[in-house]
Each structure stands twice: as C-alpha cells, then as structure tokens.
Amino acid sequence: MKKTILVLGLVSFLAFPVSAATPFDGKLVALDAGHGNGETGAIGYCDGVPVVEVELNLAVRTELEKFLPLGTYHDVLQSSSRQERVADAEAAGATVLISIHHNGSSNTGADYTQSFVTQKNDKTFAGYIHPLIVGALRLPDRGIKSDGYGMTVYGSLPGVLTESYFVTDTDGACDFIAYQGGATNTRVHKEAQAMYDGLAAYFSAGTGGGKGRNR
Numbered sequence: 001m002k003k004t005i006l007v008l009g010l011v012s013f014l015a016f017p018v019s020a021a022t023p024f025d026g027k028l029v030a031l032d033a034g035h036g037n038g039e040t041g042a043i044g045y046c047d048g049v050p051v052v053e054v055e056l057n058l059a060v061r062t063e064l065e066k067f068l069p070l071g072t073y074h075d076v077l078q079s080s081s082r083q084e085r086v087a088d089a090e091a092a093g094a095t096v097l098i099s100i101h102h103n104g105s106s107n108t109g110a111d112y113t114q115s116f117v118t119q120k121n122d123k124t125f126a127g128y129i130h131p132l133i134v135g136a137l138r139l140p141d142r143g144i145k146s147d148g149y150g151m152t153v154y155g156s157l158p159g160v161l162t163e164s165y166f167v168t169d170t171d172g173a174c175d176f177i178a179y180q181g182g183a184t185n186t187r188v189h190k191e192a193q194a195m196y197d198g199l200a201a202y203f204s205a206g207t208g209g210g211k212g213r214n215r
C-alpha cells in the first residue's frame with residue numbers, strides 16, 4: 001500500500017516537474033486601461049477630491065495582473081484610437097481582450113454594472129466575465145449590451161468592454177480614495193478578483209479563444 005502511494009507520487013512529480021498546469025497556460029490576456037494618452041475619461045469627486053477614470057482603470061489592471069501568472073498578460077498601448085489599441089492586442093498574439101472602463105454621469109448617485117460586446121465570440125466571453133463582476137460588486141445589473149464600441153468592433157479576438165461601476169458615484173469615487181490610502185477589499189480589488197475568476201473559468205471551459213498564441 002505505502003509503496004503504491006510512493007509510486008503515484010513520483011509519477012505526478014515527473015508529469016509536472018516545475019508547476020502544475022493552470023488555465024492560463026498558452027493564453028495571453030490583453031488588458032486595455034481605457035483612456036490615457038491625454039484623455040481622462042469620466043471624473044468623479046469624493047469630498048471635493050477628483051477621481052479620474054483613467055487612473056481607476058489603470059488601478060484595476062494593476063490589481064488584476066497581480067493574480068495572473070507572469071507572461072499571460074499584455075498591457076495594451078494607450079493609443080488615441082481604439083482601432084490601434086485592438087491592433088496592438090492582436091499583434092501581441094492576445095487570446096482575449098478586456099477593455100477596462102468605468103462609467104460616468106452628472107447624477108452622482110447613478111451606479112450600476114454594464115458590459116459591452118459586438119461579435120458573437122465577445123458574447124460568449126462576456127458571459128464569463130460580466131456575471132462575476134455583478135456578483136462581486138452587488139450593484140444593479142444592466143446586463144451585457146451589444147453596441148458598436150470600437151474595442152469590440154475591430155479585430156476578431158473575443159473581447160469585452162466593462163463599465164463595472166460609476167466613477168462619478170460618490171461611493172465609487174470615495175472607494176478609490178480609500179484604495180489609494182491602502183484600504184483592502186475595495187471595489188478595485190473586488191473587480192480585479194472577479195475578472196480573474198471569470199478568465200480562469202472561461203479558459204477552463206475550453207472556449208479559450210480561437211485566435212492568438214493558442215492556435
């Protein structure tokens with residue numbers, strides 16, 4: 001009995017000499033932080049302190065990348081044109097693309113979760129990402145909307161443009177100030193964790209993107 005266990009242990013050791021396989025093996029996630037390149041995106045306020053959308057988008061990307069294995073993500077260039085951003089993701093050999101945005105409104109109480117897609121493979125991909133963001137943030141769910149936003153129109157890789165919450169909502173803006181102050185378990189952390197979990201589920205399901213390095 002003991003001998004059998006030892007042999008099995010050796011076999012699994014030999015099969016995974018460095019580390020166990022992860023759903024991200026052979027995948028490349030293109031992460032686009034919306035705006036930048038002189039463009040702020042929406043601006044919210046927490047007690048008069050401005051919170052700029054592009055900084056929030058970058059923070060979510062930074063937190064998401066802490067979960068992703070090295071070599072499985074690509075920072076999309078913050079070009080002025082969305083077509084150029086998608087071209088950058090495709091040139092890098094990306095398997096999928098997430099374009100991270102946060103919504104804006106003149107109503108500082110408006111807040112909900114929404115995602116945008118264009119192509120059929122976007123819808124499948126968004127079906128793994130969007131519900132987890134909704135579950136993590138527990139804001140009203142405005143669903144996955146088909147719309148002609150450039151980030152999912154151009155190219156052919158599966159992509160989703162996320163508007164996880166409103167940076168102009170007072171709670172959303174103050175959450176970011178707390179995040180910058182070192183708070184844990186903020187919306188920024190929850191959103192990044194949800195995106196990571198959604199990506200892992202998508203790749204585990206084997207839908208994992210027809211294009212890119214995994215071809």
Ligand SMILES: [Zn+2]
Nearest residue numbers: 034041101102
């Ligand atoms: Zn935006």
